[in-house]
Amino acid sequence: MNRVHIKTYGCQMNERDSEAVAAMLRARGYRIVANEQECDILLLNTCSVRDAAEQKAIGKAGYLQQRKKKQPDFVLGILGCMAQNRGASLLEQLPDVDLIIGTQKFHQVPGYLDNLRAAREAGLPIGETIVDIAEEAGSQNTIKDHLAHDAPGEEAGEAPVSAFVSIQQGCNMDCAFCIVPKTRGDERSRPMEDIVAECQALAARGVREVTLLGQIVTSYGRRDYAHTGGVTPFVQLLERVHAIDGIERIRFTSPHPRGFKDDLVAAYGRLPKLCGYVHLPLQSGSDRILRAMNRPYTRERYREIVDALRAVQPDMYFSTDVIVGFPGETEEDFAQTRELFEACNYDMAYVFKYSIRSGTPAAGLADQVPDEVKEQRNQILLEILQKNSLRRTAQLVGTIEEVLVEGRDKSGTHFTGRTRGNRVCVFDADPRLVGQLVPLKIERASVSTLYGELVLAGVNG
Known part of the structure; x- marks a missing residue:
């Protein structure tokens, strides 16, 4: 048993x-x-x-x-x-x-x-x-073990080349729609030295890409570490992980727009291992709805962040979260969301229809939006997203992208990996290339997947 x-x-x-x-x-x-x-x-x-x-x-x-x-x-x-x-x-x-x-x-x-x-x-x-379900002090430090592959008694498989690293638990933001503060507790950060040691151990096992995780990852260590020369603790952590031999790519999720200060924007220009892909939750493009959601930024500030990141990396890839049908959302509110959604030209988005979560401030709000209206607005944004994603992937056809080879795809007949922009690629390769960064010429594209051929002579099997 x-x-x-x-x-x-x-x-x-x-x-x-x-x-x-x-x-x-x-x-x-x-x-x-x-x-x-x-x-x-x-x-x-x-x-x-x-x-x-x-x-x-x-x-x-x-x-x-x-x-x-x-x-x-x-x-x-x-x-x-x-x-x-x-x-x-x-x-x-x-x-x-x-x-x-x-x-x-x-x-x-x-x-x-x-x-x-x-x-x-x-x-x-x-x-x-x-x-x-009791709270426990220090529980954020217990999520540090990784499941080793090909260990005795385990099912065989290729060792992973990418890994998630938890750096923070909990959330203090209290967004009106969100149950996470109740389910995850108050914001708690792990010691920086422990995180760096975990990443070093992963690199020694062949991991080449790490994704730093937190409920509001950009708030990491704000109560525990001093800002040094205008550099926030989160960016200090990025610098430390960037210095680790063997780690070739760094990603993080999920941030909050208020965390994108000048130091984090600048990091995309000075830390080559930090991938040019940002998940930047929008939730709404209406200032009135953002205030009702208790989201402490405006549509203008959000657009400034997007523009600043694209100024540092013109080919930056963006994904986002959007909620349609928040209580009281009018046609004008949604029109503003749609306008900003189109202007930001997202590569990927998670579009949610608002659902009541008991225990959240929004649960008792009047003026709930009818389900059929939510569905209509949801479909409008999904159609925009599909066109944006297809246009962006189509632009990559004929280009050469750096891909981290992760292993075989689900069919077992091809290999898969991701670009720095987090696009999934499918291609033929030799198994010895797993864990390597390789140049891939993109030959065709779907909405979310790229298909290509390695350009290194003699290595595509």
């Missing part, structure tokens, strides 16, 4: 949390398996950003409860944001769940599973569901 499958919903932070839980479990003697049908223990790492995300996880857990009737020893756990948000109330819908573990308790999962296993192996009754 030691085979574990972890299914992850939601953002890159959740992916990183799942990876850390997997590493801790494997160190305790558990096996991580890719096929959920082959596991003894199934953990759902959940998301609460939208109600639909919670309902999807609840539906999956409800389905898995039926498996417990056939396999009494099967263990089902719910981790992460939904567990934190709902706690023991989940048992009203899911009475057979064994574990409900919040966002500050991921590191306790191995111990709780050990206890469950010991009880079952001794033939003892399990008793009540384990529910642990």
